[in-house]
Amino acid sequence: MSIIKEVRISAVVTLILLVICCGLYPLVVLGAGQLFFPHQANGSLVLGADGKPIASTLLGQAFTADKYFAPRPSAAGTGYDSTSSGGSNYGATSQALHDAVKQRVADYRKANHLSDTQLVPADAVMASGSGLDPHISIKNALLQVPRVAAARSMNEADLKKIVARCTDGRDFGILGDPGVNIVKLNLTLDGTYK
Numbered sequence: 001m002s003i004i005k006e007v008r009i010s011a012v013v014t015l016i017l018l019v020i021c022c023g024l025y026p027l028v029v030l031g032a033g034q035l036f037f038p039h040q041a042n043g044s045l046v047l048g049a050d051g052k053p054i055a056s057t058l059l060g061q062a063f064t065a066d067k068y069f070a071p072r073p074s075a076a077g078t079g080y081d082s083t084s085s086g087g088s089n090y091g092a093t094s095q096a097l098h099d100a101v102k103q104r105v106a107d108y109r110k111a112n113h114l115s116d117t118q119l120v121p122a123d124a125v126m127a128s129g130s131g132l133d134p135h136i137s138i139k140n141a142l143l144q145v146p147r148v149a150a151a152r153s154m155n156e157a158d159l160k161k162i163v164a165r166c167t168d169g170r171d172f173g174i175l176g177d178p179g180v181n182i183v184k185l186n187l188t189l190d191g192t193y194k
Contacts, residue, residue: 046187055183060134063186066151069136069144070111071182072123073104076131087129101125112147135179138167152189162188 033041048054055061060071062079077084090097104125109118121140141163149156166185169178 046183055187057134057181057183059132059183061183061186063182066111066147067189068186069141069148069180069182070108070124072133072136073125073127074131075127080132082132085130085132087127087131112143114143134181134183135168136182138163138178138180141167141180141185148189 030041039045043053044057045053046055046057059082060074060080062074063069063071071080074080075088076082076086088097090100105120108114108120108124109116114120121137121143123137124140124143142160145156145159145163148154149159152159163180163185166188167178167180170176
């Protein structure tokens with residue numbers, strides 16, 4: 001077989017694979033996503049009263065007022081900046097990480113009126129690997145219930161029921177821990193998310 005024939009066969013196979021892998025396959029996946037999972041395929045967006053997107057249930061947001069449940073700390077840009085996704089990359093022996101966590105523990109205890117000996121959940125003071133995680137632990141949410149209930153003049157038992165409704169279970173029923181989606185929870189409290 002001549003080298004010209006081998007080059008021609010290689011070029012044809014490359015073009016065929018290019019059409020399949022870069023054209024047909026993405027179109028099939030896009031079509032299947034739009035057909036079977038349109039909400040998720042379009043970013044799990046939450047629309048405001050005017051029909052414009054105000055959030056995604058897949059990306060955390062910085063909620064700072066007392067009437068909101070506080071999210072995990074974020075190392076993504078200036079906080080939950082999806083263009084700067086990533087962790088802080090501080091190692092366990094980093095003095096900067098140690099100082100930041102110590103300050104976050106003190107701030108969390110003060111904001112939620114906890115004693116100096118009250119244990120603080122790790123997710124309340126440590127950023128996630130992506131810096132965009134919208135979930136906090138159930139324990140973290142329950143420690144914030146009294147503060148949020150007082151700020152909203154709500155009954156704590158009613159607020160706990162809303163926390164339970166906004167809790168996502170384990171993936172496939174076995175993977176990971178249940179977590180409270182902070183975006184769903186805070187927008188539910190504002191009456192934006194149904």
